[in-house]
Amino acid sequence: MLEHNGAIQEFLQTACNQIRYKSIHKSIVNELTDHIEEQKIHYIKLGFSEEEATAKAIEQMGDPVLVGKELDKAHRPKTEWSILSLVAVLVLIGGALQFLISGVSTDGQSSFLRFLFYAPIGIAVFTFTYFFDYTLIARYSKQLFFILFGTAIVYFYFSQPYCGAYPHIYYFALLFIPIFAGVIYSYKGKDYFGIIKCGLYYGSAAFLCLIAPRVSAFVIHSVSCLILLTLAIIKGYFIGNKKISLAIVYIPTTIIFILFTIFLFFQSPIRRNRIATMLNPKIDPDGQGFHVLMVKRIIQSSQTFGKAVFEGEFENMPIHQMLPGWNTDFSLTYIIGRLGIAAGLIIIAIVSVFIVRMFISVTKQKNSFGYLLSFSACIALTSQFVLYVISNLGIFTIFSSLTLPFISFGGMGFIANMVLIGLVLSVYRRTNIVYDRIQMNSHNLKLFTFEDGKIIIDLGLNKDKNHINSYRQK
Amino acid sequence: MKIDKSLMTGSTTMLILRLLENTDMYGYQMIEELEKRSQNIFTLKAGTLYPLLHTLEQQNMIESYDTKADSARPRKYYRLTKDGRKMLEEKKTEWQAYTTAVNQVLGGHSYVRA
16 A cells, blocks of 8 residues: 655645646656655664654655656657648648639539538547547557447448448548557457457458448558558567467468459459459550549640640540549649649658658657557558559559548548547657556556456455556556 | 766766666666765755656656566666667767866876876
8 A cells, every 4th residue: 555644745746736747647656656665764774763764755855846847848748840730731732722623613613612611620630639648549449449330330321322332431441540559459468369359350340341342441451450460560569479470460361362352353344354454454445444544644744834735635625524533533633734743743742751750750659559559540641642642643543532631622531531640649749648657557467457348457466566556557 | 075066967867877787777776876886976866866767768768667576566667778878878988078178177197096
């Protein structure tokens, strides 16, 4: 039992009052109490009475206000201004683009109004995510997973399929990625079965992508989860041989991937055509290959500055009539065709700097959950950027519709991506704060296991020890 | 002998890193050890030590872990990281250059006697 004597309590209270970050208080109180107690014992051994010893031990600590202030300085939240301002720039580009689109033709008319509607919601969601204690995701990852899973299923009944697919799954798939990071973390310290269980969580979310069916969501989700799980294994989150762990992940993945490709290939002639067209769009220039050929044509005809110059049949045709999806899935192509290569390159450059800054912020992270979570959000954002840019430059055909985070049209995508970047910055913000707490949890892992909403306490031989641990755990 | 505090502030970080160079320690132990090794010339207040330790931990120079020590409560130990070792080497070189310069100004080469 921790019995603080009144004077010690007072010292600690005064010091903690200076420390704005409440979540660190407990860990500091523990450390300082340990110290004072030890100092006190030392003085008692020297022959002082308990009261004198306590007073001297506290005096030895120094001025509580000063100590508190110094500790506050060490645990101040950090702001990643470069990422924050890059997000602002990207959102403004998005706004400008939607404004441009609104003025072009009737099918894009409401774009800017919609932007004005969803942008504030997205910013509010971002602010919430930014200030929210992300460690809750680690603690309630499974509950969050099932809530999201349930919502995604319920959403099927309220959403209208678009071109035979349910678009909402794409956004849910994005949000599943950080939650999957939490799921992996909850199996930290487990053996091979932990990995298999992670696989089952992944599989259920991937299944939703397939029944929707949203291939792009499936790809982004699968690749992200695979990277996360690999990272967790390499970092030694799971007990056991790393090579065997990797085999548990990669052998089934490869087999399923091969079987799945074969299945898609033989399932229907449409799919077979799609895959063949993906590899060579020229075999179906008016059907499946139309989009990518049109994108290629626009890119090839584009000028450094200003509108692209076309020859032949398209000479006087406005770009928005040439390219379906110009205001959504092919905004970047549209920008390049309409404003010139320079405009496109500026956007790609900003996005690249943004991606690099995000990953740098991840590497600064010391606590393992923060690292994994922030990393997961980074891959979710990066993979969208990469796929969008690839398809918009006509490098590769991607049939599923895509999002250029923060820029391209779409309220749900905007909000989901705001959550993701909010997580990255929230983790960075708490770099100096959450550290201790997470570490302590991981050290107490064997004493406390949190499963299905219940705390399982493994009482050791020493009751005192457990009590202190439970005190620290709170 | 009492030492002017301002003389110590610049070198405290180096001293702490040096203490952790060979063994992991907890806060109280560091203060004791420092007193012992400096023959009671360096008395570091706990109030100075912990903020410094926490800052060094943020900078990834040291890292902490809990142990179930022989006593009833788990202690928070600190250990030097790779970056910390590098920093210590840099600080040592810097210190050597500094003391050499100071001593040269103070009294030629006679400082060796001390």
